[in-house]
Amino acid sequence: MKLKYIFIALLPLVIFSCKPEMEDGFKPSSGDADFSTYVALGNSLTAGYADGALYHSAQAVSYPSIIAQGLQEVGGNDFIQPVVNSEQGVLPGKLELAVIDGNFTPVPAQDGELDPFYPPIGYAVHNLGVPGAKVAHLLAPGYGNVTNLAAGLANPYFVRFASSPDVTVIDQALSMQPTFFSLWIGNNDVLGYAASGGTGDVITPIADFATYFGGLAQYLNSSGAKGVLANIPDVTTAAFFNTVPGDALEVDITQAAMINVGIAQVESKVNEILTMAGLEEFSYNIHLSSGKNGFLIQDNEFLYRDLFNAIADTSTDSEMILFLHQAQFRQIDLAEGELLILLTPQDSLAMGMGSFFEFAPGMLLPFGIPSRYVLDKTELDLVNTATEQFNDIIKNTADQYGWAWVDINSKMDEMKDGMVYNGVSIDNEYVTGGVFSLDGIHLTPRGNAIVADLFIEAINKKYDSKISSVNVNLYPGVDLP
Amino acid sequence: MKKILILSILLIFGLSSVKAGGFQVRLQGQKQTSMGLIGTPMNFGSSSIFYNPGALAMMKQDYSFDIGVNLINSHVLYQSTSSSYSAETNNPLSTPIHIYGAAKLNDKLTVGLGFYTPYGSTTQWDDNWAGKHLIQNISLQAFFVQPTISYKIMDNLSIGAGFVMVNGNVDMQKALPYSEESNVRLLGTDFNYGFNVGVYYQATSKMSIGLDYRSQITMKIEDGEARFSIPESLETMVSKNNKFSAELPLPANLDFGISYQITEKLLAAIEVDYIFWSAYQEISFTFEENGDLLDNTNPREYKDTFVPRLGLEYKLNDMFTFRTGGYYDQTPTNEKHFNPETVSLDSWAYTLGVSIKAYKNLGIDLNYLGIHGKESVKEYESANFEGRYKTSAAIFGIGINYNF
Numbered sequence: 001m002k003l004k005y006i007f008i009a010l011l012p013l014v015i016f017s018c019k020p021e022m023e024d025g026f027k028p029s030s031g032d033a034d035f036s037t038y039v040a041l042g043n044s045l046t047a048g049y050a051d052g053a054l055y056h057s058a059q060a061v062s063y064p065s066i067i068a069q070g071l072q073e074v075g076g077n078d079f080i081q082p083v084v085n086s087e088q089g090v091l092p093g094k095l096e097l098a099v100i101d102g103n104f105t106p107v108p109a110q111d112g113e114l115d116p117f118y119p120p121i122g123y124a125v126h127n128l129g130v131p132g133a134k135v136a137h138l139l140a141p142g143y144g145n146v147t148n149l150a151a152g153l154a155n156p157y158f159v160r161f162a163s164s165p166d167v168t169v170i171d172q173a174l175s176m177q178p179t180f181f182s183l184w185i186g187n188n189d190v191l192g193y194a195a196s197g198g199t200g201d202v203i204t205p206i207a208d209f210a211t212y213f214g215g216l217a218q219y220l221n222s223s224g225a226k227g228v229l230a231n232i233p234d235v236t237t238a239a240f241f242n243t244v245p246g247d248a249l250e251v252d253i254t255q256a257a258m259i260n261v262g263i264a265q266v267e268s269k270v271n272e273i274l275t276m277a278g279l280e281e282f283s284y285n286i287h288l289s290s291g292k293n294g295f296l297i298q299d300n301e302f303l304y305r306d307l308f309n310a311i312a313d314t315s316t317d318s319e320m321i322l323f324l325h326q327a328q329f330r331q332i333d334l335a336e337g338e339l340l341i342l343l344t345p346q347d348s349l350a351m352g353m354g355s356f357f358e359f360a361p362g363m364l365l366p367f368g369i370p371s372r373y374v375l376d377k378t379e380l381d382l383v384n385t386a387t388e389q390f391n392d393i394i395k396n397t398a399d400q401y402g403w404a405w406v407d408i409n410s411k412m413d414e415m416k417d418g419m420v421y422n423g424v425s426i427d428n429e430y431v432t433g434g435v436f437s438l439d440g441i442h443l444t445p446r447g448n449a450i451v452a453d454l455f456i457e458a459i460n461k462k463y464d465s466k467i468s469s470v471n472v473n474l475y476p477g478v479d480l481p
Numbered sequence: 482m483k484k485i486l487i488l489s490i491l492l493i494f495g496l497s498s499v500k501a502g503g504f505q506v507r508l509q510g511q512k513q514t515s516m517g518l519i520g521t522p523m524n525f526g527s528s529s530i531f532y533n534p535g536a537l538a539m540m541k542q543d544y545s546f547d548i549g550v551n552l553i554n555s556h557v558l559y560q561s562t563s564s565s566y567s568a569e570t571n572n573p574l575s576t577p578i579h580i581y582g583a584a585k586l587n588d589k590l591t592v593g594l595g596f597y598t599p600y601g602s603t604t605q606w607d608d609n610w611a612g613k614h615l616i617q618n619i620s621l622q623a624f625f626v627q628p629t630i631s632y633k634i635m636d637n638l639s640i641g642a643g644f645v646m647v648n649g650n651v652d653m654q655k656a657l658p659y660s661e662e663s664n665v666r667l668l669g670t671d672f673n674y675g676f677n678v679g680v681y682y683q684a685t686s687k688m689s690i691g692l693d694y695r696s697q698i699t700m701k702i703e704d705g706e707a708r709f710s711i712p713e714s715l716e717t718m719v720s721k722n723n724k725f726s727a728e729l730p731l732p733a734n735l736d737f738g739i740s741y742q743i744t745e746k747l748l749a750a751i752e753v754d755y756i757f758w759s760a761y762q763e764i765s766f767t768f769e770e771n772g773d774l775l776d777n778t779n780p781r782e783y784k785d786t787f788v789p790r791l792g793l794e795y796k797l798n799d800m801f802t803f804r805t806g807g808y809y810d811q812t813p814t815n816e817k818h819f820n821p822e823t824v825s826l827d828s829w830a831y832t833l834g835v836s837i838k839a840y841k842n843l844g845i846d847l848n849y850l851g852i853h854g855k856e857s858v859k860e861y862e863s864a865n866f867e868g869r870y871k872t873s874a875a876i877f878g879i880g881i882n883y884n885f
Contacts, residue, residue, distance in 0.1 A: 019556050019558075019569075019873065020556055020558050020853070020854070020871045020872060020873040021558070021871075022558060022560050022567070022856060022869060022871055023856055024856065024869070025560045025562075025567075025869055026560065026561065026562065026563065026564055026565050027565075028565055070564075073565060099713075099714045102717065104714065419865070420863070420864060420865040421865060422611055422612060422614065422615075422864065422865060422866045423612065423614035423615045423861075423864035423865075423866055424614050424658045434658065468561075468563070468564030468565045468566065469561065469563035469564040470564070471561070471564070471566055471611050473611070473613075473614060473658070474609065474611065476660070476661060477658060479659070479660040479661065479712070480659045480660055480712035480714050480715060481712055481713060481714045
């Protein structure tokens with residue numbers, strides 16, 4: 001009798017360690033799409049390029065590989081990337097972060113030997129992102145042929161994994177018999193131009209872009225696979241264009257006065273030349289005051305550009321020639337959104353480049369920031385127009401074929417003001433923002449996670465699927481030293 | 482550039498501490514715990530020091546000693562609302578204890594001393610869980626000492642008051658987004674005091690009524706230690722070893738209960754507790770160094786809660802008395818400011834227990850308490866952190882009392 005009660009009293013011990021279990025909650029499902037074989041097409045962003053290189057640990061967290069992890073819960077098979085074994089990359093250029101004079105500064109990384117890009121890796125891959133590829137390149141035969149490298153018609157990154165020398169990227173992708181694809185291409189069709197301040201590369205003409213992009217879409221559609229297209233971000237939202245402030249010419253009152261005198265000297269000398277040529281008087285209309293001022297930049301549309309260049313060509317006076325070139329400057333127009341690129345030599349900015357330098361004792365010469373570092377308003381207009389037009393084509397194509405569409409452009413624009421993911425604030429700030437890697441253009445693992453999350457959101461919306469969202473803050477930003 | 486970096490600390494500093502609502506269980510007596518934690522209208526000897534000092538003067542014997550311990554095994558489950566990601570706390574077993582002693586000085590006056598630990602829990606998430614930037618682990622310990630005096634005004638009416646002294650410690654850690662290893666750990670301690678007053682009224686031979694008020698005690702941490710594990714490059718900007726101060730209210734409680742002897746063997750009791758959680762509106766942290774960058778205020782906006790309780794006691798014979806009960810505990814948390822450091826959900830609880838008169842004046846009490854937090858989706862808006870939560874706790878307790 002008593003024993004029975006004691007037994008009952010001890011019963012709770014048995015159920016002591018019960019754990020709760022969720023009753024409702026997220027249940028992954030594939031919806032209307034078949035995710036068994038996923039193939040990713042694109043450029044360096046798709047490849048997993050970061051910090052100026054395509055290296056092992058960054059590639060491992062490329063956005064397609066993050067998407068593929070989510071797809072595994074909804075029937076996705078293994079997702080194979082052309083694995084780079086080296087932490088240094090395939091081609092030189094990897095950066096790492098150092099602290100120099102108390103400032104975070106990217107410096108060349110030393111992470112061992114590079115991986116060879118030839119001979120090819122010899123296995124089939126699902127991630128066909130090729131760093132540097134423009135839209136046309138995905139359709140170009142021989143783009144992966146090592147013998148075309150010298151002529152600039154091939155890309156070492158595609159040489160690495162091309163299944164045969166003359167296969168096109170798109171054909172190789174379709175040979176994987178994808179049931180689902182992602183295509184994020186077009187960034188390089190404007191980026192090369194923008195990143196060189198309009199001095200290198202050209203923007204792909206809109207008609208060409210439409211042809212190539214339409215061609216790609218037709219191929220993809222013919223395969224019967226469903227897919228997702230992403231638009232391209234306004235490149236000027238990247239940290240690459242927003243890190244070097246245009247107004248960082250900081251001077252005290254004495255320096256301001258000195259520079260203003262310098263401008264006046266240059267101006268009178270310019271006017272001497274103009275008077276001789278029978279032209280009207282000219283003024284730079286620049287007046288520096290103490291504090292922050294806009295930098296001086298090389299002026300591609302200087303009013304007397306042709307005249308000055310012509311005189312310089314015929315002159316033998318080296319000091320005069322220098323003057324004629326240097327005098328073609330103006331102040332950066334920040335109201336118009338003109339930008340300096342990340343590669344602008346920063347150590348020489350303050351009181352050096354972008355202002356004046358003392359050419360000879362007592363003689364100040366303007367030192368306009370060279371055009372290759374400046375995205376001026378003319379160039380900005382071209383970049384913006386092209387981006388808008390390309391994005392229209394991308395959106396229309398997605399609509400035409402009934403594919404999902406990712407609005408990366410809007411997200412990157414939001415990122416300018418920052419956002420908060422699970423307690424971590426992120427924005428497009430260089431180094432500290434957590435999104436852009438050290439090259440200022442490509443993404444950190446956290447940036448890739450955000451992109452993957454956007455893709456998944458768009459896929460879920462279009463195909464009524466339930467692919468797990470990405471835990472963005474479990475992927476690192478830029479690790480500080 | 483660096484200034485912006487540091488500014489991003491602000492938001493993620495959403496720390497607070499008290500183990501709230503669902504876990505503010507009052508395990509300060511085995512018999513009360515067995516009856517749905519009803520104690521105000523009960524006369525269970527020296528453990529009335531906590532539940533109702535007013536009832537202490539009504540104790541039947543001249544001396545009463547009571548010592549007990551509870552083993553708390555608690556779990557919090559988290560699941561993302563948009564993915565199959567889930568996480569679970571790995572809380573160590575926590576073991577709050579209580580010790581009471583009371584003596585009748587004369588027919589009217591009884592004095593007592595109580596030691597109890599009502600906030601003795603630890604929430605430990607995985608260091609790399611999805612909410613690591615909000616909280617990785619937090620432990621709060623509070624030791625209460627309460628000298629008490631109780632006076633019998635009439636044969637059926639007594640009052641009592643206790644002076645409550647609290648020594649509280651908090652230790653918490655959260656990740657910082659600068660590198661894999663970056664985190665901040667905050668350690669603080671405070672000594673503070675409040676009071677506990679109660680009235681006990683034996684309305685009829687069968688019915689008794691109790692009313693108790695425990696004052697709010699605001700824990701004020703001054704000179705708390707803030708240890709920043711941060712990359713070397715940031716050490717010039719943020720001091721690695723900083724001091725902080727913060728204030729945290731332990732809310733006041735107003736309890737009212739009635740017990741009724743239905744038959745000779747069966748007693749029923751009800752109680753309603755009002756908990757003044759609205760005292761907890763926000764938590765602010767002030768730092769000794771780098772204050773301009775680190776100081777921050779985080780909204781909590783708790784609301785008062787109301788806990789109804791029901792308990793039954795069945796006296797089988799002189800040796801065995803069985804008890805059972807239950808209650809419903811609402812979460813005091815605000816819909817928009819639900820931080821995983823304090824996962825408190827609307828909860829059902831049920832209790833069981835047995836008292837065994839083991840030998841002469843020596844009694845043994847065993848109790849079990851099961852708490853089930855209702856699965857709910859909650860959000861911490863300022864951190865954009867949403868999830869589905871579920872909680873459970875199983876508590877097993879044992880106590881020994883000696884009355885003579």
